Amino acid sequence: MAGLGTIVQSNYSVVSRMSGSQNIGGQPVGVWYFDRGTSFQGFMNDRQFPSAHLEIIQGQTSNIMFQNMSPMDHTIHLHGLDVDQQNDGVPATSFSVPRMGSYTYQFLAPHAGTYHYHCHVDTVIHYHRGMSGAIIVRPPDSSITRAWDGGPTFDEEVLWHLMTYDLTWADILNSGTGTARHRPDVFMINGFSSAQARTDLYSRLVATVGQRIYLRILNASYQWGRVRLAGLPFDVVASDGRPMQQVVSATSWEIGPGERYDLLLTPTAPISADATVEYLDDWTGAVLGTAATRLEIT
Amino acid sequence: MSRQENQSASDPVGVDPVEAGRRRFLQMAVATGIAFQLGVGTADAGQPNLIKQLWQKQPLQVWMLEAARIEQTFSDGSILPYHRYRALGSTPVAGSVPVLTGAPGEILRVRMRNSLSYTIRPMIVGGMLGPTIAPGEVVTLDLVVPTEGTWLLTDELLGDAAGPMGLGAVIISRPHKNGLRGGRRSSVLGYDREYVLLYVDSDDRWNTAIDTGLLPDYTTYEPNYHTVNNLTFPDTASDPGTLITCQVGERVLLRMCNLGWVRQSVHFHGYHVDIQRINNQPQSIFGPKDTIPLPGHTTLEALLTVNQPGVFPVHPHSLTTTTDNGLYIGGQITLISAT
Numbered sequence: 001m002a003g004l005g006t007i008v009q010s011n012y013s014v015v016s017r018m019s020g021s022q023n024i025g026g027q028p029v030g031v032w033y034f035d036r037g038t039s040f041q042g043f044m045n046d047r048q049f050p051s052a053h054l055e056i057i058q059g060q061t062s063n064i065m066f067q068n069m070s071p072m073d074h075t076i077h078l079h080g081l082d083v084d085q086q087n088d089g090v091p092a093t094s095f096s097v098p099r100m101g102s103y104t105y106q107f108l109a110p111h112a113g114t115y116h117y118h119c120h121v122d123t124v125i126h127y128h129r130g131m132s133g134a135i136i137v138r139p140p141d142s143s144i145t146r147a148w149d150g151g152p153t154f155d156e157e158v159l160w161h162l163m164t165y166d167l168t169w170a171d172i173l174n175s176g177t178g179t180a181r182h183r184p185d186v187f188m189i190n191g192f193s194s195a196q197a198r199t200d201l202y203s204r205l206v207a208t209v210g211q212r213i214y215l216r217i218l219n220a221s222y223q224w225g226r227v228r229l230a231g232l233p234f235d236v237v238a239s240d241g242r243p244m245q246q247v248v249s250a251t252s253w254e255i256g257p258g259e260r261y262d263l264l265l266t267p268t269a270p271i272s273a274d275a276t277v278e279y280l281d282d283w284t285g286a287v288l289g290t291a292a293t294r295l296e297i298t
Numbered sequence: 299m300s301r302q303e304n305q306s307a308s309d310p311v312g313v314d315p316v317e318a319g320r321r322r323f324l325q326m327a328v329a330t331g332i333a334f335q336l337g338v339g340t341a342d343a344g345q346p347n348l349i350k351q352l353w354q355k356q357p358l359q360v361w362m363l364e365a366a367r368i369e370q371t372f373s374d375g376s377i378l379p380y381h382r383y384r385a386l387g388s389t390p391v392a393g394s395v396p397v398l399t400g401a402p403g404e405i406l407r408v409r410m411r412n413s414l415s416y417t418i419r420p421m422i423v424g425g426m427l428g429p430t431i432a433p434g435e436v437v438t439l440d441l442v443v444p445t446e447g448t449w450l451l452t453d454e455l456l457g458d459a460a461g462p463m464g465l466g467a468v469i470i471s472r473p474h475k476n477g478l479r480g481g482r483r484s485s486v487l488g489y490d491r492e493y494v495l496l497y498v499d500s501d502d503r504w505n506t507a508i509d510t511g512l513l514p515d516y517t518t519y520e521p522n523y524h525t526v527n528n529l530t531f532p533d534t535a536s537d538p539g540t541l542i543t544c545q546v547g548e549r550v551l552l553r554m555c556n557l558g559w560v561r562q563s564v565h566f567h568g569y570h571v572d573i574q575r576i577n578n579q580p581q582s583i584f585g586p587k588d589t590i591p592l593p594g595h596t597t598l599e600a601l602l603t604v605n606q607p608g609v610f611p612v613h614p615h616s617l618t619t620t621t622d623n624g625l626y627i628g629g630q631i632t633l634i635s636a637t
Contacts, residue, residue: 079565080588085608088567092532092627093609124617124626177374180522180624182616222616224561242570242585256563258589258615282616283499283519283559283594 002158003044003202004136005144008055011063013037016119016131018070020048025186025193029170031130032070034117042130042191043161044202049191050161050220051117051133058112058148059140064105068097072121072173074131076105079116079258080241081135083107090120109137112148113241114159114216114260124175128182130191132220134161137241147214152237152264154214156207162255163188164221164279164289182222187279187289194292198274203293205229205265205275213265219255223288224280228252229265230273230295238262254280267297361398362386364411365418365431365453365465367509372530372622378502378523379509380464381414381456392494392539393527396467398451400443401474408439415511421454422469423595424577430455443471447578448494448553448597458516458559459508461594462500464528466557470494489601490548495540495612497592497630498525499558499619521560524619524629531620531631542602542612542634550602554592560619562592568610568634571600589615602634610634 013036020031020042033042034051042051056062068074073096077089087105088094097103109115118132136159139149146153164184172178189197197203207213215234219225228251236248239261255261274292281288364384371377385396400406412418412431420428425444431437449469453460460466470492499521504514524530527540534540544550552571556562570586576598584590592598592614613620613631622628 077567080570082568082570082588082606084606085568085610088608088610090567090611093611093633122626124621124624127617175621175624175626177624179621179626180618181520182618183520219563222618224563239584240570240587240589242587244583245585246583248583256561256589256591256615257617258563258565259587259591260589280561282561283521285561 001144001156004157004159008057008138008142008144010057010060012054013065013067014076015067016070016074018072020130022047022049022191024049024165025167032126033130034133046202047191049130050163051131053134053136053159055136055138056109057138057140057142058109061106061108066097066105067102068099071099073098074119074121074126076117077120078105078107079118081107081109081115096121111241112137112139113238114218114262115241116218116220116260122175124179125169125172128169134159134218136216147238147262151243153212154264155211156213158205158213158215160203160215160217161190162217162219162221162225162277163191164223184223184279184288187291189277189291189293197291197293200293205295207267208298209267209270215263215265216260217255217263218260219257221279222257223282224254224256226252226254226278226280229275230271232265232267234263234265236261237264271295271297359400360407360409361389361396362409363389363396363467364413366413372523373628374623374625376502376623378500378505380505382464382528383467392496393529393537395494395496395527397470397494398467399470402443402446402471404443406441406443408441409436410439411436417455419454421452423450423452425449427454444469445578446471447575448555448599450555450557450595450597452557459504459514461498461558462504462521463508464498466496468494468496468553468555470553488549489551491544492551492553493542494553494555495632496527496555497558497562499560519559522623526630526632530622530628534632540632542632544604544634544636546604546607546636548604550604552600552602554598554600556592556594556596559594560616561594562614563589563616564592564612565589565615566612568606568608569602571602574599574601604636607636
């Protein structure tokens with residue numbers, strides 16, 4: 001299941017760190033990230049960029065015990081979970097967690113689906129440097145093969161955390177004129193450009209004919225992303241943690257910054273091809289760059 | 299800008315709801331008789347030349363606008379020139395964006411002065427063109443209010459630059475009576491309050507060039523200033539037309555308008571909202587969403603059901619838009635304040 005479904009629980013320790021490093025666009029880049037407490041790893045306990053994902057349970061009170069082990073203030077904004085103001089993680093309306101400080105964010109997730117969390121301090125730069133992760137809310141029975149109560153079932157499940165990177169922002173600590181314009185030169189899925197993403201176990205879509213692949217997509221970039229699964233048709237079944245009013249069958253889908261979409265792919269024939277995300281210019285719609293991984297159906 | 303490719307043309311489910319809405323919007327605008335009637339074309343002279351039957355049919359409301367050069371100072375100390383519609387007299391505003399309201403089919407009289415140095419020509423996005431208005435001229439426009447919904451008024455001659463220059467106003471079309479809660483004649487669910495949020499993105503290099511009469515390089519547009527209702531945060535939070543004030547249990551209709559170029563994706567903290575209409579066409583694709591697509595030159599109506607108290611931001615998630623020339627916090631952030 002591409003790293004998903006192994007830990008589903010209501011309580012997490014999450015630690016912020018500003019001492020990470022990852023190869024981005026062929027060069028080592030200092031990254032900031034959230035891990036699950038002791039691993040010093042972010043996404044899938046395998047890399048420091050992007051941050052670790054969390055899987056929690058619908059209807060249960062969740063506790064995110066946040067420790068800020070870094071030299072700057074940070075928060076956790078629970079994007080899409082509609083938490084109360086105190087737990088919203090926005091310094092301007094609640095508070096930030098000072099360096100070496102801690103706070104337990106508490107909330108109840110009312111709907112199964114795909115969500116997001118990120119730091120909301122000096123957001124334009126903290127978010128870009130890696131302080132963002134996905135949250136999956138499982139149905140009340142903690143099922144890892146059903147999207148929500150009464151929703152579709154699936155055999156394989158993959159998470160795509162979409163990101164772009166502007167290398168001129170790599171050493172920026174605070175927002176200012178340097179963060180006025182985001183000109184991405186690296187285009188990624190789950191923190192990897194195409195060369196690595198094509199072999200990444202957590203990004204590839206691998207199944208046999210007739211199996212159902214549930215693809216959760218979070219766009220944590222600053223651009224729109226256009227997803228194509230090698231031209232195969234898929235169903236768009238949910239967005240932002242809620243079922244679509246009407247399921248849409250499509251061969252490509254565009255996802256705005258901060259949006260999440262859940263796609264259901266049921267391949268009917270073997271195929272070995274690229275599945276891609278084209279990142280689009282905000283105003284011209286031109287393709288700025290592409291990230292690809294592999295779709296392998298046997 | 300297509301969300302998917304394999305849809306059947308006859309199948310509304312398979313059509314990109316935003317793009318399809320724009321197409322229907324253009325078709326409908328012609329069919330539903332959105333129209334300007336030109337009044338007097340000389341400065342402050344004479345009585346407007348109304349169409350008699352419309353005059354007899356409907357009472358008139360008169361709004362006064364001035365297309366004017368305005369300088370705005372941002373949190374980074376920069377001063378940008380804008381060419382905006384300025385509301386005069388008792389013309390209502392959100393921030394400083396004029397908001398003209400009328401019932402479908404009613405006549406709105408707009409008395410417009412052009413204080414800019416070039417000729418302008420008002421235009422409803424998806425609708426008809428108005429007359430040209432020379433520098434220094436005052437023209438009275440009689441506007442037949444379009445079908446129910448939210449409409450952008452901008453300028454045809456300034457073209458692509460009208461958005462970045464901020465030359466825009468909003469027209470709300472809703473039935474006179476019962477337009478709010480339980481509005482029997484409203485195709486939108488009843489609501490208790492309504493707010494207009496007009497998003498504009500600007501590139502300081504463009505605005506400076508246009509302000510000095512130069513043609514900007516269209517290939518280099520990269521906005522670095524971003525406003526809601528011509529304001530940036532925290533000023534958005536102190537403007538009564540932009541701070542979304544409401545009470546738990548209420549339903550708030552948000553009339554979201556993007557006059558700019560940037561294809562926005564606007565995130566709501568604290569709530570999911572229901573998208574009612576895109577470019578005044580009902581949408582039935584999306585369920586409740588916390589992050590909604592808002593392409594350029596688009597209007598979208600979202601219904602917020604206030605189910606918890608608190609103060610929560612609303613902002614686009616291409617996060618440079620939440621800055622003033624890169625400096626966070628500013629830009630297109632506004633707040634919902636629910637008690």
